[in-house]
Amino acid sequence: MVGSVNARVPDEGATAPRSPRVRAHALAVLAGIEAGAWSDRLLAARERRLEAPADRARLHALVYATLRWQGAIDARLDPLVRAGLGTLDPRVRAALRVAAAEFLVLGHPAPVAVDAAVHAVRLAGAERAAGLVNAVLRRLAAEGGALDPAATMPAWLTARWSARFGEAAARALVEAANRPARPFAVARAVPGRTGGAAPREDLAREFAAEGVETEPATRHPEGLVVTRGAPQSTAAFAEGRCVLLDEAAALVALLATSSDARPIADLAAAPGGKAALLAQRAQGALVALEPVASRARRLAETLALRAPAGRAIVLRADAEAPPLAAAAFGCVLLDAPCSGTGTLRRRPDKRQRLVPGDIADCAARQARMLDAAAPLVAAGGALVYAVCSLEPEEGEDQLRAFLVRHPEFAPDDPADHLGAAAAGLVSGDPPALATRPDRDGLDGFFAARLSRAAA
Ligand SMILES: C[S@@+](CC[C@H](N)C(=O)[O-])C[C@H]1O[C@@H](n2cnc3c(N)ncnc32)[C@H](O)[C@@H]1O
The missing domain is CATH 1.10.940.10 (NusB-like)
Incomplete structure (x- = not known):
């Protein structure tokens, strides 16, 4: 094929x-x-x-x-x-x-x-x-x-993509999974900064001085696409003046960023790229969860370096039973553990471990996590659900089933939060951010923003 x-x-x-x-x-x-x-x-x-x-x-x-x-x-x-x-x-x-x-x-x-x-x-x-x-x-x-x-890809996964997207697209997805992804950076936000150069321009200059060439991202308003060099070896990265992640992951963080001053919960936060971006831009405190000790330590290190002092708390806890107060959060981000079929170019060993049953197992766990996340959202607040998967069971089917179980939530249009430049990445009914490595040059993410009715 x-x-x-x-x-x-x-x-x-x-x-x-x-x-x-x-x-x-x-x-x-x-x-x-x-x-x-x-x-x-x-x-x-x-x-x-x-x-x-x-x-x-x-x-x-x-x-x-x-x-x-x-x-x-x-x-x-x-x-x-x-x-x-x-x-x-x-x-x-x-x-x-x-x-x-x-x-x-x-x-x-x-x-x-x-x-x-x-x-x-x-x-x-x-x-x-x-x-x-x-x-x-x-x-x-x-x-x-x-x-x-x-x-290079398990035959069952290629067959799945072929049935869903067509043979040519399945071939393109396999080829995209075998190409290196360009690094992407978002500069640390400087609260209250007005006038002068934007942090993105400062970061581009700092990178350039260390031989890392960039161009402004076309879809994320603050991002830099790295065209040459290794940003992970720069002083800006070592000293916490930028976050490195895929542009699609940065767009998910943008979807969860708002001017709501109430606390934010990031229920599956490790290793912490999105949590760092959120903590830098949030008005309220950020609570970040991760159940595995080593990953919670890594998350804490990320936030100690990249979040403003005193803004973020790490809890070693399970998102299926979060030890958090009901209706306390202006925004809850659930960037759920998933099959990861959208990020195989960055996690190339994952393809050798995936088995067909993983998708149903992940979807069942995501549904439990979503049900646990829903009561945490305050009236008028938002729940952002994301997976780095191309599979409908983890994406649009999951979203539709959640909305049936939770009529207190209504879908927002992600384009309203991401800006016009990223509006082309929004599709479906209900509308969601849905990116593909072959078509968009981004990791494959599915993300939706749901608002809880005001009291
Ligand atoms: C998609 S990753 C999150 C990436 C993260 N949001 C970021 O931007 O760096 C999913 C994470 O969920 C964590 N996880 C797995 N089971 C969990 C659970 N029961 N509760 C909370 N987090 C869990 C995994 O360790 C993994 O780090």
């Missing part, structure tokens, strides 16, 4: 990572992911162990290119390993995958990648596998040809 195209992504990691340290970290990250860790946490920890920003960028590009194309790479490697790719030591498997990604995805010279892979398995103590790695990669390089994009 999904045809074969050249998988080269020349803008992702233009030069071969010759550094053995970068490769050793990449192999450790990939083996850790196979053992059950999440790519973002493991990769961030390994990136911190590299001093040079260029090495961090190389590690990031190498790991992400490998994870995005892993299904297609494995389909080519497996027939070349007599006992099967699955029988190998995880570090050897990772070395093969990384080298294949280098010359089949990133366009690096094959001989350099093969030699580096052989060196890496020796360094990793798998000396006996060096001959196999050399032979398999040389055969793969000699075969040439392109990777099959269809093999």
Whole structure:
């Protein structure tokens, strides 16, 4: 169903990572992911162990290119390993995958990648596998040809997208999930600032001084699209003067921003990008929830650095039973845990873990969370529901079912809150922000704003 195209992504990691340290970290990250860790946490920890920003960028590009194309790479490697790719030591498997990604995805010279892979398995103590790695990669390089994009996504998910959006759109969604996403930044809001340069222009200048080039976002009124460089390595990011997230995620935060002076609750707040934007722009206090201790700590760190002092409180709590007072909040944001099918370009390992039953499980949990969120909203306040999923069970079906169960809420038009520039991203009945990576170049989000009747 999904045809074969050249998988080269020349803008992702233009030069071969010759550094053995970068490769050793990449192999450790990939083996850790196979053992059950999440790519973002493991990769961030390994990136911190590299001093040079260029090495961090190389590690990031190498790991992400490998994870995005892993299904297609494995389909080519497996027939070349007599006992099967699955029988190998995880570090050897990772070395093969990384080298294949280098010359089949990133366009690096094959001989350099093969030699580096052989060196890496020796360094990793798998000396006996060096001959196999050399032979398999040389055969793969000699075969040439392109990777099959269809093999990068679970077949059931592509079939689902095809049935819903059509075959061409399903193909485009798979291709979009295999392209790197451009970083996006929103400058820290400066309360009460009038006249002079806008924070966005200040941030653009500060980024430029560190070699990060940007252009103003066309849909988010305060955002910067990064066209070159690594904003996560800048002083502005390290010192809390910006938030990095997808433009669609920033639009969700904008949907929950209002001039209501009553407190705001962010019921699924970690790691905290949207919570930080809300806390910077809110009139009232922000209460941010996350049940898992390590994620609650990360959320607290994010808000300590990026929210105005004293504005945000982190509670380690479950959004299905939030320990919060009824009718106390001017706005409740539920950016619910979901299947994440809209963000597979940023979470490439997720596609290998998704199973069809996840969507129904997520939808059932989201319904319970929505029912728990509804009583928290004060009269005249708003509930913003969001998921980074393309699946209707988590999006429009969920919204319609909630409105039947909760007639005290009525849908707002998101275009009224997001501004004219983002109005083209609003669709459906009831109207919702609905973005797609293939069509809009944004992560796939579904978000709705519902107002509770005034008393
Ligand atoms: C889509 S993410 C939220 C992203 C976040 N709003 C941000 O902008 O950074 C969903 C989050 O919900 C959290 N979560 C999972 N189960 C939860 C629960 N029962 N209550 C609250 N949060 C939960 C997950 O840990 C995850 O961090």
